[in-house]
Amino acid sequence: MAQATPSLSRSATAAAPAIASQSQRQLAWRRLRRNRAALIGGIVVTIYLLTALFASSLAPHNPIKDYGASRAFLPPFWQPESPAGKTYDPTFPLGTDQQGRDVLSRILYGTRTSIVAGVLPVTIVVLIGTTLGFVSGYLGGGADNLLMRITDIFYAVPTELLLILVMVTLGDTALGKAANGVPLFLIALSAVSWSGLARLMRGSALSLKNLAFVEAAQSLGASDFHIISRHILPNSVGVLVVWIAFAIPRFIIAEAILGYIGLGLRPSLNPNDFFITSWGRLFLDAYSIIGSQPGFLLAVAAVVSLLVISFTFLGDGLRDALDPRMKK
Amino acid sequence: MATFLARRLLWFIPVLFVVALITFVLMKAAPGGPWDRDAESKQVDPRTMELLARKYGLDKPAWRQFIGYLVGDFDDEGQFVCGAVCGNLGPSYRQRGKTVQQILFEPPPEKGFFDSKFGHTARLAVLALVIALAVGIPAGVFSALRQNSWLDYALTFITNIGIAVPSFVVAFFSILIFAVGLKWMPVVQKSWAGLTPFIIPAIVFGFGTMAQTARLMRSTILEVMRQDYVRTARAKGLVEQAVIWKHMLRNALIPIITTLGPAVAGLLTGSIVIENIFGVPGVGRDFIQSIGNRDYSMIMGTTLFYVILILLGNLSVDLLYGVVDPRIRVD
Numbered sequence: 001m002a003q004a005t006p007s008l009s010r011s012a013t014a015a016a017p018a019i020a021s022q023s024q025r026q027l028a029w030r031r032l033r034r035n036r037a038a039l040i041g042g043i044v045v046t047i048y049l050l051t052a053l054f055a056s057s058l059a060p061h062n063p064i065k066d067y068g069a070s071r072a073f074l075p076p077f078w079q080p081e082s083p084a085g086k087t088y089d090p091t092f093p094l095g096t097d098q099q100g101r102d103v104l105s106r107i108l109y110g111t112r113t114s115i116v117a118g119v120l121p122v123t124i125v126v127l128i129g130t131t132l133g134f135v136s137g138y139l140g141g142g143a144d145n146l147l148m149r150i151t152d153i154f155y156a157v158p159t160e161l162l163l164i165l166v167m168v169t170l171g172d173t174a175l176g177k178a179a180n181g182v183p184l185f186l187i188a189l190s191a192v193s194w195s196g197l198a199r200l201m202r203g204s205a206l207s208l209k210n211l212a213f214v215e216a217a218q219s220l221g222a223s224d225f226h227i228i229s230r231h232i233l234p235n236s237v238g239v240l241v242v243w244i245a246f247a248i249p250r251f252i253i254a255e256a257i258l259g260y261i262g263l264g265l266r267p268s269l270n271p272n273d274f275f276i277t278s279w280g281r282l283f284l285d286a287y288s289i290i291g292s293q294p295g296f297l298l299a300v301a302a303v304v305s306l307l308v309i310s311f312t313f314l315g316d317g318l319r320d321a322l323d324p325r326m327k328k
Numbered sequence: 329m330a331t332f333l334a335r336r337l338l339w340f341i342p343v344l345f346v347v348a349l350i351t352f353v354l355m356k357a358a359p360g361g362p363w364d365r366d367a368e369s370k371q372v373d374p375r376t377m378e379l380l381a382r383k384y385g386l387d388k389p390a391w392r393q394f395i396g397y398l399v400g401d402f403d404d405e406g407q408f409v410c411g412a413v414c415g416n417l418g419p420s421y422r423q424r425g426k427t428v429q430q431i432l433f434e435p436p437p438e439k440g441f442f443d444s445k446f447g448h449t450a451r452l453a454v455l456a457l458v459i460a461l462a463v464g465i466p467a468g469v470f471s472a473l474r475q476n477s478w479l480d481y482a483l484t485f486i487t488n489i490g491i492a493v494p495s496f497v498v499a500f501f502s503i504l505i506f507a508v509g510l511k512w513m514p515v516v517q518k519s520w521a522g523l524t525p526f527i528i529p530a531i532v533f534g535f536g537t538m539a540q541t542a543r544l545m546r547s548t549i550l551e552v553m554r555q556d557y558v559r560t561a562r563a564k565g566l567v568e569q570a571v572i573w574k575h576m577l578r579n580a581l582i583p584i585i586t587t588l589g590p591a592v593a594g595l596l597t598g599s600i601v602i603e604n605i606f607g608v609p610g611v612g613r614d615f616i617q618s619i620g621n622r623d624y625s626m627i628m629g630t631t632l633f634y635v636i637l638i639l640l641g642n643l644s645v646d647l648l649y650g651v652v653d654p655r656i657r658v659d
Contacts, residue, residue, distance in 0.1 A: 156343045156639055158597040161631060165351060168619045168627070169358035253494050257601050260496070261616055283500065287605075290515060294508045301500045305493050312492035 028238075031321035038317020044310035051108060052115040060091070061102035063109045063276050064269060072100040076295035084292040094299050098289050103296050106277050107303055113265065113278040114304075116182075118252035121189040122244055128194045130240065133201025134228045138209050147198060154195040162192040163254060167263040180275040181265045185258070189251060197243060204236040238322035245315030249308045256280040256304060260287070279304055336646070340639050345398075347635050348412070348628070352394050355624045384419065384625075397628070417629030422621045428629035432611060448520060449603065449610035453595045455526050456534035460591075464538040465584070468545020469577065475550065483542065490539025495532055495598055499605045502532045516607050529606040533598060537591045541584060548580040555579075585648050592641035596634060 022030075032038055051058060066072075075082035076095040088095075094103040136144040166188040170176045176184045208214060208231070217227050258264035259280015268275050277285075279300060286297035381387045385396060392401065397418060400411040410416055417428035435444040442451060471483040490498075506528055507515045517525050552558060553576065561575045562568075600612035607613070611630060618626035 152339075153343050153346050156642070157347055157635055158593060158638065160597050160600065161634055162350070164600070164619065165354055165627070165631065168622075169354035172359050173357065249492075253496060257496055261601070261604065261619070263619070287500065290503070290508065294504055297500055298504055301497055301504070305497055305501075308494070308497070309489065309492040312488070 028321045032317055035317040035320065037313040038321070041310040041313030041315075041317065044306060045314055048111060048115060048307050048310075052112040055108045055112040059102075059105035059108045060093075061105045063101065063105040065101065067096060067100035067102070069100065072096055072098055073289070073293050074100075075293070076103070076299060079295055082293060082295070095293065095295055097285060097293065097296060103299060106282060107299060109276040110279045110282050110300075111303070113275050114252050114255055114280075117185065117255040117265070117278065118248040121186050121193070121251050122247050124186060124190040125194050125197055125247070126240065126244065128190065129197030130201045130233070130236070132194070133198040133203075134205045134232055134236075136198070137202035137205030138224065138228055138232060144202070147202065151195040151199045154192070159192045160254065160257065163188055163258065164261070164263060166191065167258055171263060177266070180268055180273065182275060185255065185265060189254060193247070193251075197247075200239060200243060201236060204239055205232050208232050208235055241322060242315055242319045245311060245318050249311040252279070252304075253308065256283055260284050333643075333647075336643050340636075343639065344632060344635060348398060348632060349394070351628045351631050352390075352397070355628060356390055358622070358624075384421065412629075412632060417632070418625045420618075420623055420626050422618070422623040422626070428626055431614065431626065432630070432633065443521075445609065445611050445614055448608055449596075449599050449612060451523065452526055452530055452533060452603065452608055452610060453592075453599055455523060455530035456595055457537065457592065459530055460534035460537035460541060461584075464541030465545050465577075465581075467538075468542040469549055469572070469580075471542065471546045472549035472553070473572070480546075484546070487539045487543045487546075490535050491543065495536055496601050496605075498535050499529075499532045499602055502528060503605070520609060526608075529602060529608060532606075533595065533602045537595065540587060540591070544583055544587060545580060548583050549576055552576045552580050582649070585645060588648070589642045589645035592645065593638045596637050596641065 032042075061067075071089070071092070072086075073082050073084040074086050074089050074092050074096040077088060077090075077093050079088065079095075081087055082095065092102050092104070094107065096102055097106070132147060136147040167176075167184070170184055170188070171181065173184075175187075178184070205228075214227060214231055217231055222230075255264055256279045259278050260283045262284065264280045265275050265278055267277055267281055282300045283297070286293070286300050290297050378387075385393060385401065388396070388401075395401070396411060398412050400409055400414070400416075402408055411418070415429060417432075420426050420428055420431055423431060432446050433441075433444050435441055435447065441447050467483050467487075471480045474480050503515060506512045513525070513528060519525065558571060558575055561571045566575075599608075599610060600615055602608070603610045603612035604616050611633070615627070615630045618630070
């Protein structure tokens with residue numbers, strides 16, 4: 001109860017000044033720091049975020065420049081010779097693909113796209129999901145009923161299936177072609193994923209609205225908006241943060257699956273475009289040349305796995321830190 | 329019980345209707361028809377296109393097409409042709425002369441049902457579920473019985489990886505290990521007879537479910553171990569094996585069943601991607617191909633079929649609760 005505790009700890013400090021007071025946030029932070037797996041996960045996630053931000057400065061080569069047939073299928077550093085008979089060239093640490101493009105640079109640029117593909121839809125879903133969830137949970141009534149029926153239907157329909165349907169049917173419309181397909185991807189992913197979070201936030205609002213501090217605020221004449229934004233929201237932040245930590249990798253994988261099927265973002269040949277390639281596209285590229293360049297697929301799979309595992313460790317740690325009662 | 333079943337089955341109707349409606353609206357919003365993106369053939373001339381549209385009823389107004397698809401419509405001779413409610417998912421636009429249900433369920437000549445598209449998908453999904461439970465449950469039990477041993481730590485580590493990394497990525501690792509590295513199987517499997525070629529795809533596919541089962545089993549057994557009835561069972565002199573497998577396991581299985589519903593749903597839709605990666609000739613791989621071909625009736629039929637499977641999966645899991653735990657009554 002982030003609302004109730006600060007005042008409690010303040011009075012505790014007054015009584016016994018020797019003990020420094022700690023807010024819920026500080027306590028949670030301390031619990032998180034003690035969790036080694038979560039800490040490592042957090043550091044790795046930060047490194048990926050920085051990589052995404054500085055992809056263009058970090059990449060040793062132009063990701064779409066092809067270095068010709070003589071330098072195609074170069075092996076990565078752990079393989080002295082590729083199945084195609086080429087020897088390792090230190091200027092291409094992870095080797096090259098069938099067109100002689102630098103794999104490392106392509107993965108770095110792909111990281112940027114995939115991170116954005118994970119973070120941006122989460123932002124949209126959080127805005128929609130929390131608003132609808134809080135309003136329906138707190139106010140109840142007909143709107144609440146409607147929301148529950150809609151989420152019931154979405155619950156029966158797998159999100160991947162809906163996502164594939166939207167991407168395939170709208171992919172060739174003006175919306176699908178705009179900005180490498182990024183807007184359509186964002187809209188599609190948000191449209192199929194908001195209901196789960198709305199349900200979660202509704203549950204949170206339902207369990208909070210009958211507690212004493214909400215009742216106190218109501219009796220003081222606080223408006224519904226005030227109660228939702230100042231009482232329900234801060235007390236739901238823990239659940240929300242954990243949901244976000246697990247949603248981002250899920251969305252990244254969703255992009256990767258769509259890209260692999262050939263329904264994801266559209267690759268661009270303009271080096272100044274934001275979207276050059278994504279992890280999904282790289283899976284597709286790498287799998288098609290697995291016979292002559294298996295190191296490419298291994299590198300992509302390893303890069304994706306490391307981020308997904310780190311997010312899970314971080315998410316588990318956040319859950320344990322923010323709500324010790326939920327600890328498994 | 330009967331009312332519960334009836335209510336749940338009635339709920340299928342609005343869900344399927346909404347799914348069909350969403351799919352239909354999306355199909356109509358898509359630019360281009362199924363005939364104008366034929367890669368290999370020349371452009372279909374306008375006259376043929378008109379005839380094709382007439383043949384498939386695409387010249388009728390959209391609402392009538394939708395009703396006709398779901399319930400049925402009268403054909404040119406005034407004969408009523410029943411729609412999706414009778415299991416008739418309509419003709420495939422691209423595989424001429426075949427209906428969607430024939431493509432999904434009809435085995436090749438002189439082969440059994442399990443060699444149909446759905447037969448392959450079913451073999452993969454059932455095998456994956458069986459492997460996941462057969463490995464996950466004992467792994468969780470042993471992990472709990474030897475809590476904080478190296479075995480427990482090793483299993484917990486594998487479990488955490490299995491939960492974090494999706495089968496989509498695990499599939500690529502397994503191909504690198506088993507096909508490229510160890511050469512136990514070809515990258516693209518040619519024959520899908522019997523169960524042997526399905527084993528590695530099924531392990532990959534069920535890996536996440538396996539990990540979740542093992543984790544849940546471990547924590548539940550740890551809880552059950554401290555219960556009074558376990559102490560009673562030991563006190564009355566039961567053999568340790570009987571205490572574990574009869575008293576602890578049966579009670580610990582209840583939470584596992586609650587996770588089976590989402591797991592079955594995940595296995596069914598996950599097959600879309602996994603079949604595509606391993607080249608299993610099932611419903612999922614066909615779905616992706618029909619997406620590439622813009623075979624709208626195929627896409628719509630397969631989507632409805634997937635949703636029905638998931639609804640039935642969730643329902644049967646709910647019914648299973650009552651069997652495993654007589655204390656739970658469905659009403």
